[in-house]
Amino acid sequence: MSAEVVLRTINLGKQYKKRWAVQNMNLEIHRGDVFGFLGPNGAGKSTTIRMILSLVTPTDGSVELFRHQLSTEREAALAKVAGIVEKPDFYLYLTAYRNMQIAGAMTMGKTPSRTMIMDNLQLVGLASRAFDRVKTFSHGMKQRLGIAQALLCKPELIVLDEPTNGLDPQGMKEVRDLIVRLSREHKMTVFLSSHLLNEVEQVATHMAIINKGKLVAQGSVEDLLHSKLHNVKISVLPVKKSLAILKKLKTVKDAALDGDGISALINNADIPKVVRTLAAAQCKIYSIMPQRSLEEYFLSVTEEN
Amino acid sequence: MMNLVYYELFKTYAKWRTYIGFIAVAVIIPLIMWGMHLQSGHNFVQYQLRSLQSDFLITGNLFNGWSISQIIMNSLWVHVPFLISLVAGDQLAGEATAGTFRLILIRPVSRTRILVSKYIATLFYTASLLIVIAILSLGLGLIIFGSGDLLAVDRDMLTILPEAHLWSRFLLAYSLAIWSMWVVASLAFLFSSFVENAIGPIIATMTVVVALLIISNLPVESFESIKPYLFTTYQDVWQQAFKEPTDWSHIAKSCGVLGVYSAVFYSMTWYIFKRKDILS
Numbered sequence: 085m086s087a088e089v090v091l092r093t094i095n096l097g098k099q100y101k102k103r104w105a106v107q108n109m110n111l112e113i114h115r116g117d118v119f120g121f122l123g124p125n126g127a128g129k130s131t132t133i134r135m136i137l138s139l140v141t142p143t144d145g146s147v148e149l150f151r152h153q154l155s156t157e158r159e160a161a162l163a164k165v166a167g168i169v170e171k172p173d174f175y176l177y178l179t180a181y182r183n184m185q186i187a188g189a190m191t192m193g194k195t196p197s198r199t200m201i202m203d204n205l206q207l208v209g210l211a212s213r214a215f216d217r218v219k220t221f222s223h224g225m226k227q228r229l230g231i232a233q234a235l236l237c238k239p240e241l242i243v244l245d246e247p248t249n250g251l252d253p254q255g256m257k258e259v260r261d262l263i264v265r266l267s268r269e270h271k272m273t274v275f276l277s278s279h280l281l282n283e284v285e286q287v288a289t290h291m292a293i294i295n296k297g298k299l300v301a302q303g304s305v306e307d308l309l310h311s312k313l314h315n316v317k318i319s320v321l322p323v324k325k326s327l328a329i330l331k332k333l334k335t336v337k338d339a340a341l342d343g344d345g346i347s348a349l350i351n352n353a354d355i356p357k358v359v360r361t362l363a364a365a366q367c368k369i370y371s372i373m374p375q376r377s378l379e380e381y382f383l384s385v386t387e388e389n
Numbered sequence: 390m391m392n393l394v395y396y397e398l399f400k401t402y403a404k405w406r407t408y409i410g411f412i413a414v415a416v417i418i419p420l421i422m423w424g425m426h427l428q429s430g431h432n433f434v435q436y437q438l439r440s441l442q443s444d445f446l447i448t449g450n451l452f453n454g455w456s457i458s459q460i461i462m463n464s465l466w467v468h469v470p471f472l473i474s475l476v477a478g479d480q481l482a483g484e485a486t487a488g489t490f491r492l493i494l495i496r497p498v499s500r501t502r503i504l505v506s507k508y509i510a511t512l513f514y515t516a517s518l519l520i521v522i523a524i525l526s527l528g529l530g531l532i533i534f535g536s537g538d539l540l541a542v543d544r545d546m547l548t549i550l551p552e553a554h555l556w557s558r559f560l561l562a563y564s565l566a567i568w569s570m571w572v573v574a575s576l577a578f579l580f581s582s583f584v585e586n587a588i589g590p591i592i593a594t595m596t597v598v599v600a601l602l603i604i605s606n607l608p609v610e611s612f613e614s615i616k617p618y619l620f621t622t623y624q625d626v627w628q629q630a631f632k633e634p635t636d637w638s639h640i641a642k643s644c645g646v647l648g649v650y651s652a653v654f655y656s657m658t659w660y661i662f663k664r665k666d667i668l669s
């Protein structure tokens with residue numbers, strides 16, 4: 085029995101001018117997941133998150149939050165959602181406390197109580213700086229203040245865009261620990277993007293990998309990283325026809341021409357089935373060679389950039 | 390909703406740029422008065438009265454707090470739109486620059502409500518600036534130059550407006566000035582929705598206001614036909630408060646046109662803001 089789906093994107097896509105920043109993004113996040121959204125720079129992480137949080141209107145597809153369509157029931161959809169997009173920005177000329185008041189008032193319809201604000205600042209270790217202007221805060225402090233203001237509305241889903249970006253190792257550890265605590269102690273569902281594989285591996289239970297705006301793989305961290313999904317090279321004739329067939333298969337990801345063959349991501353268990361499908365279509369398979377694990381695949385994609 | 394407006398007002402008045410306007414008028418108005426006082430502004434009135442003095446005997450103090458207030462209202466006409474666009478042009482663009490749209494527009498509050506509260510805060514600021522101008526110029530004027538009747542010049546006609554009615558006339562004049570400055574505020578607010586930096590809206594608003602003011606006031610034949618369509622043509626409606634008898638239908642018509650302009654500018658802002666992708 086799987087848990088309720090709290091966030092679902094259906095064929096989500098965004099086109100800037102002529103270029104697609106995100107295309108055919110189908111994600112599914114269940115209650116209680118810590119979902120790592122992994123991709124190299126420019127992969128489309130922030131664009132996807134902006135669409136999820138209603139900052140950007142999708143060119144294509146839709147977002148569903150807690151079973152509410154974002155496009156038609158925005159208020160209901162976002163009621164239990166909080167997030168930080170790209171870097172945490174605040175009204176620098178106001179104090180941390182005032183910023184918390186504003187953030188809270190926007191969600192709850194009334195100004196949050198002093199104890200509530202101070203409790204949340206306490207949680208992220210900023211209580212002593214509550215009445216300082218945010219202008220005087222370091223990047224790490226702003227990141228933590230961002231989390232504090234996000235928590236103010238008692239969200240059930242928190243969306244974080246590269247929350248450890250730009251932090252020193254100590255700051256990274258603090259934020260990661262905080263994310264794990266939110267999930268374990270406060271039972272929040274967390275969606276976090278990252279370009280660091282080891283970060284996702286450390287904190288996430290589920291993950292998706294995207295590259296160039298497209299979903300490459302999605303599943304539990306266990307399945308994806310410690311397994312079986314391999315980048316394989318297939319020598320097969322005729323190449324074009326085989327490629328078309330592979331692209332249609334759900335079990336095959338990221339199929340593309342590679343030299344005189346085809347490279348694709350396939351789960352070990354699915355390889356016999358893929359072979360059968362190709363054979364049934366009269367394609368001649370000369371060899372199938374595992375090249376890299378998903379991890380190596382991701383690293384190579386990152387290096388390309 | 391009240392809460393949203395409260396925080397928009399709070400944000401507006403917590404920014405230091407908001408006080409540039411207040412500081413500017415707090416410097417300029419006493420400066421003008423000081424200058425007038427030194428010059429002993431009687432010259433000014435005497436200049437206007439030249440033709441009359443031969444025929445009439447004028448008694449009492451015609452150069453007083455009321456008349457100086459009127460002079461100040463007349464001379465701040467380009468200045469005040471600038472001070473207004475400084476704040477109004479920053480309302481939306483400023484949040485884009487600071488990245489704080491990412492903070493507030495992901496909340497379960499509709500963009501329409503956020504926009505309305507920002508617009509109310511903008512109108513409130515505009516009104517507060519004019520009220521400060523009114524209090525400063527009338528207050529200081531009456532203290533320094535004393536009270537008396539007001540000499541109103543209407544083309545070639547001179548009318549003496551009795552002191553007793555001047556409070557209500559100035560109340561009307563300033564209310565009309567607020568109403569007409571709301572058009573400028575709405576225009577700056579509209580420009581503010583286009584861009585991510587407040588400089589653009591300020592320059593754009595000033596360019597439009599100055600250009601239209603020139604067209605409205607140039608006695609050029611070919612402009613006559615477009616003048617009725619420019620909001621600047623109606624912005625001197627406050628001067629009607631000093632006409633005797635008061636031409637209410639003129640006032641109503643001008644206010645109507647100005648109101649339509651504000652409404653159109655606001656609606657355009659709403660249309661753009663509702664659909665805008667927040668990329669900052």
Ligand SMILES: Nc1ncnc2c1ncn2[C@@H]1O[C@H](COP(=O)(O)OP(=O)(O)OP(=O)(O)O)[C@@H](O)[C@H]1O
Pocket residue numbers: 100101104105123124125126127128129130131132279668
């Ligand atoms: N405002 C924009 N106009 C045009 N193209 C854009 C815009 N914003 C993003 N893009 C393009 O969309 C693609 C995805 O960008 P996005 O910011 O979503 O990537 P990202 O995964 O968040 O990257 P990073 O790790 O650098 O934050 C990029 O190729 C980028 O060039």
Ligand SMILES: [Mg+2]
Pocket residue numbers: 129130131170245246
């Ligand atoms: Mg990004």
